[in-house]
Amino acid sequence: MTLEGKINELNERRQKVMMGGGDKAIEKQKAMGKMTARERIDLLLDANSFHEYDMFVEHDARDFEMDKKKLPGDGVVTGAGTVNGAPVAVFAQDFTVAGGSLGIMHAKKITKIMDYALKMRIPLIGINDSGGARIQEGVNSLYGYGEIFFRNTLASGIIPQISVILGPCAGGAVYSPALTDFVFVVDGVSKMFITGPEVIKTVLGEEITMEDLGGARIHSEVSGNAHFFAKNEEECFAMIRRLLTFIPWNNTVKAMTLEPAEPKNEYDIEKIVSDDPSLPYDVRDVIRAVADNSDFLEIQELYARNLVIGFGRMRGQTVGFVANQPNEMAGVLDVDSSDKAARFIRFCDAFNIPIITLVDVPGYLPGIDQEHAGVIRHGAKILYSYSEATVPKITVIIRKAYGGGYIAMASRHLRADFVFAWPTAEIAVMGPEGAANIIFRKEISSSENPEETRKQMVNDYKKKFANPYVAAAKGYIDAVIEPNETRSMILHALEITANKHISMPSKKHGIPPF
Numbered sequence: 001m002t003l004e005g006k007i008n009e010l011n012e013r014r015q016k017v018m019m020g021g022g023d024k025a026i027e028k029q030k031a032m033g034k035m036t037a038r039e040r041i042d043l044l045l046d047a048n049s050f051h052e053y054d055m056f057v058e059h060d061a062r063d064f065e066m067d068k069k070k071l072p073g074d075g076v077v078t079g080a081g082t083v084n085g086a087p088v089a090v091f092a093q094d095f096t097v098a099g100g101s102l103g104i105m106h107a108k109k110i111t112k113i114m115d116y117a118l119k120m121r122i123p124l125i126g127i128n129d130s131g132g133a134r135i136q137e138g139v140n141s142l143y144g145y146g147e148i149f150f151r152n153t154l155a156s157g158i159i160p161q162i163s164v165i166l167g168p169c170a171g172g173a174v175y176s177p178a179l180t181d182f183v184f185v186v187d188g189v190s191k192m193f194i195t196g197p198e199v200i201k202t203v204l205g206e207e208i209t210m211e212d213l214g215g216a217r218i219h220s221e222v223s224g225n226a227h228f229f230a231k232n233e234e235e236c237f238a239m240i241r242r243l244l245t246f247i248p249w250n251n252t253v254k255a256m257t258l259e260p261a262e263p264k265n266e267y268d269i270e271k272i273v274s275d276d277p278s279l280p281y282d283v284r285d286v287i288r289a290v291a292d293n294s295d296f297l298e299i300q301e302l303y304a305r306n307l308v309i310g311f312g313r314m315r316g317q318t319v320g321f322v323a324n325q326p327n328e329m330a331g332v333l334d335v336d337s338s339d340k341a342a343r344f345i346r347f348c349d350a351f352n353i354p355i356i357t358l359v360d361v362p363g364y365l366p367g368i369d370q371e372h373a374g375v376i377r378h379g380a381k382i383l384y385s386y387s388e389a390t391v392p393k394i395t396v397i398i399r400k401a402y403g404g405g406y407i408a409m410a411s412r413h414l415r416a417d418f419v420f421a422w423p424t425a426e427i428a429v430m431g432p433e434g435a436a437n438i439i440f441r442k443e444i445s446s447s448e449n450p451e452e453t454r455k456q457m458v459n460d461y462k463k464k465f466a467n468p469y470v471a472a473a474k475g476y477i478d479a480v481i482e483p484n485e486t487r488s489m490i491l492h493a494l495e496i497t498a499n500k501h502i503s504m505p506s507k508k509h510g511i512p513p514f
């Protein structure tokens with residue numbers, strides 16, 4: 001055959017693979033409101049930057065008449081390209097080919113691109129759209145998943161790993177996304193569950209739809225398995241591209257630096273927080289009042305809303321924000337918000353992103369539900385993650401910092417590098433009402449006018465303890481600052497901590513309260 005003939009043959013072969021499961025299957029995919037694997041990659045990556053690897057890989061299964069089945073690319077597209085000009089490795093399962101099910105060669109394509117991402121120290125993005133383990137390939141499929149989970153764990157903390165759920169992600173397959181750093185879901189498209197509606201009906205006799213069981217909203221609002229919720233696939237890809245501007249390629253380099261920019265004038269920090277400590281406010285406005293260009297990328301926006309996490313920039317460099325949200329349950333800490341904070345703190349620490357903590361917390365949420373749900377164990381995760389984090393830790397106490405909440409929210413005692421407090425800060429063992437009721441119980445009950453006495457005792461307690469000066473007198477905070485000074489003090493702290501170096505006691509690893 002001439003070179004021209006061989007080139008034609010190559011192009012024909014390429015064309016066949018690019019057709020995935022064929023016109024009918026692609027039509028079905030579109031009817032479900034989904035793009036094809038290659039369309040997704042093209043939209044996610046910079047234009048014309050994607051290079052596909054292993055497109056001619058074929059399955060070698062024989063049972064259940066698999067020897068008669070051609071599965072182009074074995075149902076997954078893998079390769080590398082760029083996002084915002086920076087390299088990324090990617091795999092996208094192709095549901096049009098055997099439902100994107102995972103057989104051994106499919107798994108080997110994924111593990112090969114995972115190995116490549118880790119070796120090249122570049123982020124890995126996995127697009128999941130699959131019926132799970134390829135039933136005909138039996139235990140070989142399970143081997144494949146195991147190999148993927150192992151690599152997810154190995155790469156954790158070295159390269160960022162992003163999972164995008166754009167179809168079913170069923171059975172044990174869900175554990176790969178769960179081991180990655182950020183999970184993106186799309187309304188009406190993503191379905192994630194361990195056991196599907198059929199199994200639930202058989203075993204438990206309960207009827208439930210896939211959407212109610214593990215749709216995008218459920219994982220964004222209830223389970224907390226998802227970090228970003230998008231209306232459609234286009235919006236989802238734009239969100240991933242934006243996230244990648246904030247995070248570094250790997251744990252040895254910094255995220256891209258943008259031109260420094262002042263916050264927008266519309267966020268007047270003195271007007272956001274009310275003088276009345278019982279009135280709520282949106283802490284995201286405080287973040288926007290200090291961050292460059294008031295730009296804040298919130299993570300898990302719909303989950304455990306009593307605590308806010310996300311990325312912003314200070315003088316062009318990425319920082320992570322962790323903040324109690326007084327707008328939601330008075331910003332109290334509970335099981336879910338502890339999980340949410342702890343995982344984010346560990347991400348920031350692993351990828352050398354300074355953490356700025358804004359505190360307005362009445363403490364941990366009391367009650368039997370929380371106690372039985374393990375608020376002791378989960379609450380301890382925040383203490384653990386802040387204590388072990390060695391990145392710059394800068395804390396600003398805005399209003400309440402009571403009890404365990406005060407300690408947990410990056411206090412000096414967990415080795416914050418800088419702790420600043422507004423004059424409105426109240427740093428105390430507990431709220432004035434509760435405290436006065438306990439320590440002045442006898443005075444109140446024996447008084448002729450208990451209610452009046454109680455009020456007076458609460459006021460006395462407030463005057464004495466509900467301010468930042470007792471903590472300042474002990475050096476637990478470094479400075480009492482005006483709200484207007486918050487940005488400049490954080491910038492100062494970032495400057496001073498830029499070359500922070502501390503060493504922790506050497507050990508194999510700690511045992512966090514998982």
Ligand code: HXC
Pocket residue numbers: 097098099100101130131132133134135136142145146168170171172173196
């Ligand atoms: C082989 C599969 C498959 C699978 C789907 N297909 N899932 N082939 N193994 N797991 C094939 C179908 O046979 C069909 O092939 C094509 O993909 C499209 O599937 P449909 O059923 O027509 O699509 P749809 O109606 O959209 O339903 C999608 C679905 C359903 C909900 C995902 O296919 C489904 O329930 N699949 C099985 C899910 C499952 O139980 N997986 C195993 C989980 S156990 P044709 O040739 O007709 O086009 C597991 C263990 C992993 O994953 C443990 C790891 C630790």
